[in-house]
Amino acid sequence: MPEPTDSAPAVPAPYMPSTESESLRNYYAHVQSDLLARGLLRTDGGGPDTPFTPDMLARNFERIAFYDEYAFNSGLSAPSGRAGQLRRWSGPVHVAVEFGPSVPNEQRKIDRDTLSNYVPRLASATGHSIALKSSRANFHVLVMSEDDKPALNARIKQLLPGASTATLNLFSDLPKNIHCLVVAFSDQTNSNDYNGAIAVIRAEHPDLLRKSCIHEEVAQGLGLANDSPDARPSIFNDDDEFALLTTHDEKLLSILYDSRLKIGMEIEQARPVIRILAREASGAIY
DSSP states (O other), X not given: OOOOOOOOOOOOSSOOOOHXXXXXXXXXXXXXXXXXXXXXXXXXXXXXXXXXXXXXXXXXXXXXXXXXSSOTTSTTOOOOOOOOBOOEEXXXXXXXXXXXXXXXXXXXXXXXXXXXXXXXXXXXXXXXXXXXXXXXXXXXXXXXXXXXXXXXXXXXXXXSTTOOHHHHHHHHSOOTTXXXXXXXXXXXXXXXXXXXXXXXXXXXSOHHHHHHHHHHHHHHTTTOOOOOTTOOSOSSSXXXXXXXXXXXXXXXXXXXXXXXXXXXXXXXXXXXXXHHHHHHHTTOOO
């Protein structure tokens, strides 16, 4: 993918967001307040109330790593429900964050700090080469508002030359209930070997919801593509109970990047290995 351009300079005051952007900002502020009032968006990573066994970890891994949240190459359509093959990155992951012109400097600093703290944690959990890079990035985190759609479309066209209108719309016309999105791209010779990803984070989100989006989308872009209602404590669950990556999720990532699992493995072939890895990750005694 092309090297990222420098993030657009923040629009100096007096920048006035559009009615559409301000409406989204108010909507997501209400969403976050409601979730917090219901005891959701937890940041504690789980505890005595969220125990899980090696068998639960293995089942959660299978559901999250081998199934899809959306149908392949079909936008936001429902998936087939069939298990796919194991997907992950074989080469280094170079993460860069870029901002739309409307994103103020204070917010940019918060999001850069989030990624500066998060990316090393992902590298540690996976044992894979994952680092923040200012150039030669292949995992692009784009923090954009509704008012930044022209900049977003231009950047997607630069990153994905020849992108179809449907692909552009996938990034720029997200339904309001889709808080954020990541799309990972594979090598032309191996559809299971990722070599690029683009995550779009709505700039209108309040700080915790935006941080939650960064945590989930970057982790999903590494190969944990699905959600499961049974995964707990986990960000890979649509119930929004947990806002940030948990120790359970770190174990999922460690299993995904263990060398005993191979890119392209079928679920039946991988299952015996997954059970061993889940026991090891949980510290279980054989």
